[in-house]
Every structure is written in C-alpha cells, then in structure tokens.
Amino acid sequence: MPRSGRDLVCRQAVELVTDYLEGALTNAQRRRFEKHLSDCPNCPEYLAQMRAVIALAGTAMPADLTPQMRREFINLYRRWRADVVHDDHGWH
Amino acid sequence: MTEDPDSLLVCRLRAGDEEAFANLVSKYRGTMLSMALGRVPSRAVAEEVVQDAWVGVLRGIEVFEGRSSFRTWLFRILINRAISAATRERRTVPVEDMRPVVDASRFDAAGNWQMPPEPWADQADDRLTAAKMAARILTALDELPLQQKEVVTLRDVQGLSSAEVCAVLGLSQANQRVLLHRGRSKLRQVIESEFGGAK
Numbered sequence: 637m638p639r640s641g642r643d644l645v646c647r648q649a650v651e652l653v654t655d656y657l658e659g660a661l662t663n664a665q666r667r668r669f670e671k672h673l674s675d676c677p678n679c680p681e682y683l684a685q686m687r688a689v690i691a692l693a694g695t696a697m698p699a700d701l702t703p704q705m706r707r708e709f710i711n712l713y714r715r716w717r718a719d720v721v722h723d724d725h726g727w728h
Numbered sequence: 729m730t731e732d733p734d735s736l737l738v739c740r741l742r743a744g745d746e747e748a749f750a751n752l753v754s755k756y757r758g759t760m761l762s763m764a765l766g767r768v769p770s771r772a773v774a775e776e777v778v779q780d781a782w783v784g785v786l787r788g789i790e791v792f793e794g795r796s797s798f799r800t801w802l803f804r805i806l807i808n809r810a811i812s813a814a815t816r817e818r819r820t821v822p823v824e825d826m827r828p829v830v831d832a833s834r835f836d837a838a839g840n841w842q843m844p845p846e847p848w849a850d851q852a853d854d855r856l857t858a859a860k861m862a863a864r865i866l867t868a869l870d871e872l873p874l875q876q877k878e879v880v881t882l883r884d885v886q887g888l889s890s891a892e893v894c895a896v897l898g899l900s901q902a903n904q905r906v907l908l909h910r911g912r913s914k915l916r917q918v919i920e921s922e923f924g925g926a927k
Contacts, residue, residue, distance in 0.1 A: 645839030650830045654909035658890065660901075678841045682916075684849035689865070689916045692852060693884035696862035698758025705757075706750055709782065713741075713749040716786040 644672040649679050653686050734798040742789060753782060756799065759886050760806050762866075766874045767810040777813050781806040796895055799888060803896040829913030848923040861919055868918040869911075876911030879904055884912070 649672050655661050656669050673680050740748035764774035784805045834843040869877050882888045894904050
C-alpha cells in the first residue's frame with residue numbers, strides 16, 4: 637500500500653513494539669505507530685503475538701524444588717537460625 | 729517504590745519460620761539457577777553459586793532494610809556471586825548480536841511484509857497449547873544471548889518491574905528495553921515456528 641514519507645513501514649514497526657508496550661515512545665512516535673497498526677493488515681497480529689509471548693513467559697516457571705533439595709535448604713536455614721540465636725556477632 | 733510482593737515472607741523468615749524460607753527458595757531457585765548457568769561454565773558451579781547466594785541472603789537478611797524489593801536484592805546477590813565465580817573460572821561473556829529482530833527477507837524492498845506472520849496469537853490462550861508453549865519458552869530462553877536471557881527471565885518469567893531489572897543488572901532503562909525487545913522478539917520467532925509458521 638502507498639505511504640507518505642513520514643509513515644512507518646512494517647520493518648520499522650516491528651522494532652518499536654517493545655518501546656510501545658513499555659510506554660517509552662514519545663506521543664508523536666506513538667501516534668505514528670498506532671496509525672500504522674490501524675492501516676496495516678499484518679502488524680496487529682505481530683503485536684498480538686508479542687503480547688501472547690509475554691503472557692506465556694509469565695506462566696513458564698522453572699522446575700520446582702525436589703523434596704531432597706527442600707530438606708537441604710531447610711537445614712541451611714536451621715543452621716543459620718541456631719547461629720543467630722546463640723551468637724550475637726551474627727553468622728560467619 | 730512499588731510494594732514488595734515478598735515482604736510478608738521476609739518478615740516470617742526473620743521471625744524464624746523455616747517454611748517461609750523454603751517458599752522463597754522454591755519461588756526463586758529455578759530462575760537463579762538458570763541465570764547462574766548463563767554465567768558460569770558448569771551446572772555444578774551454578775548450583776554452588778545459587779547455594780552461596782542463599783547463604784548470603786541469610787547472612788544479610790537482618791540488615792536488609794527494604795530500600796529495594798527483596799527480589800531485587802536477591803538477584804543482585806546472585807549476579808555478584810555468579811560474576812565472582814565466572815572470574816574464577818575465566819568464562820568470557822558472549823558478544824551481543826545486533827541483527828534486525830525479524831529476518832530482513834520477510835519484508836519487501838519498501839519494508840512491508842512479504843512473508844507476514846501467520847495468525848496464532850488467538851490459539852495461544854488454549855490451556856494445553858499454552859502449557860506446551862510455556863515449556864518451549866523456558867528452553868528457548870537458554871538459547872538467548874546472556875543479557876537478553878537475564879532481562880526477559882526477570883521481567884517476563886519472574887515479573888520484576890523494569891526499574892527492578894535495571895537495578896539488578898546495572899542497566900540503563902534504554903539498554904534494558906533493547907535487550908528485552910531482542911529477547912522477546914526471538915521468543916516470538918520460536919513460538920511462531922512451533923505453530924508451523926515461517927522460520
């Protein structure tokens with residue numbers, strides 16, 4: 637589709653997505669970006685995919701503690717507590 | 729500063745509640761290990777770094793004043809320990825890439841899509857699909873350049889604010905955004921190919 641010189645092209649728009657989502661664009665930049673989105677048949681899907689990826693990452697938690705690791709950390713904590721209670725100089 | 733989501737657990741930890749400590753470890757250990765692995769040469773060293781960081785937390789918790797959030801403080805301890813270990817083990821940090829986030833061949837000469845993204849954003853809501861894709865994101869994070877991986881993990885997996893991430897990693901807001909953008913864009917590309925789209 638024809639564009640005036642000041643309009644964004646898709647190649648530029650995809651580089652601005654994070655600044656847009658972070659609220660880091662100036663008002664003028666944001667208006668240009670949003671104008672591109674309303675004119676472009678593809679970039680809204682690209683933006684939606686970036687939002688989907690962020691949402692997916694938010695549900696991606698690394699593996700939980702094994703019961704044995706949990707016991708080891710509890711033991712670490714107990715040693716620390718014992719030292720804090722019995723030693724005014726802290727834990728060394 | 730925004731309210732610290734861990735303040736209650738930190739209070740209980742100080743009061744002697746070992747479950748509170750275990751809960752904090754459980755919440756952060758996986759991410760800490762993944763971040764340590766990016767900076768040190770082996771899993772064994774990374775495990776040591778994480779263990780050492782938790783010892784540092786216990787040592788410092790009495791004097792931790794809450795000027796930053798607990799998680800900002802925790803991840804700073806981790807990064808510092810990992811940097812010391814990496815110096816000891818003489819691991820060099822890889823150079824960041826500066827290529828465009830979408831392959832140039834997907835645009836025409838004017839810069840418009842000629843191979844546009846196939847739609848899948850709607851399908852990512854489906855629970856089974858989401859679980860599979862979330863697992864893929866974790867493996868894809870490990871393939872990102874170190875700084876991108878660290879920023880995206882802290883921001884998008886652990887949910888830290890941009891200010892917290894800047895404080896943990898010693899980045900400017902602008903650099904943080906560049907790393908976040910590059911990292912997220914690559915994850916999008918990975919998920920796109922999982923859905924059968926362009927490379």
